[in-house]
Amino acid sequence: TYIVNDSCIACKYTDCVEVCPVDCFYEGENMLVIHPDECIDCGVCEPECPADAIRPDTEPDMEKWVEFNRKYSEMWPVIITKKEQLPDAEEHDGEEGKLEKYFS
Ligand code: SF4
Numbered sequence: 062t063y064i065v066n067d068s069c070i071a072c073k074y075t076d077c078v079e080v081c082p083v084d085c086f087y088e089g090e091n092m093l094v095i096h097p098d099e100c101i102d103c104g105v106c107e108p109e110c111p112a113d114a115i116r117p118d119t120e121p122d123m124e125k126w127v128e129f130n131r132k133y134s135e136m137w138p139v140i141i142t143k144k145e146q147l148p149d150a151e152e153h154d155g156e157e158g159k160l161e162k163y164f165s
Pocket residue numbers: 063080081082083084085086095099100101102103104105106107
């Protein structure tokens with residue numbers, strides 16, 4: 062599966078949702094997540110994210126992000142259409158410690 066990590070937080074560009082063939086992105090207030098059981102591992106969303114927030118779970122130490130994505134994808138509504146990025150997206154792109162600072 063692929064997951065969305067904290068690089069999405071406070072950016073939420075949403076380019077990713079346009080390309081997903083199975084519509085498995087779910088939307089929170091300031092980030093998206095992928096449902097790990099619905100993702101078919103096609104990989105097309107990964108290069109679409111300007112914030113480089115989408116990673117394969119084959120990278121090291123991904124278990125926490127898989128569980129994070131699973132938890133919130135079961136609570137949040139699906140998103141299938143691109144929308145405006147968050148107002149200060151560019152400013153927050155690449156910033157450290159976003160989970161602690163902004164996640165809500
Ligand atoms: Fe959707 Fe493919 Fe990305 Fe999984 S890897 S979230 S199926 S676009």
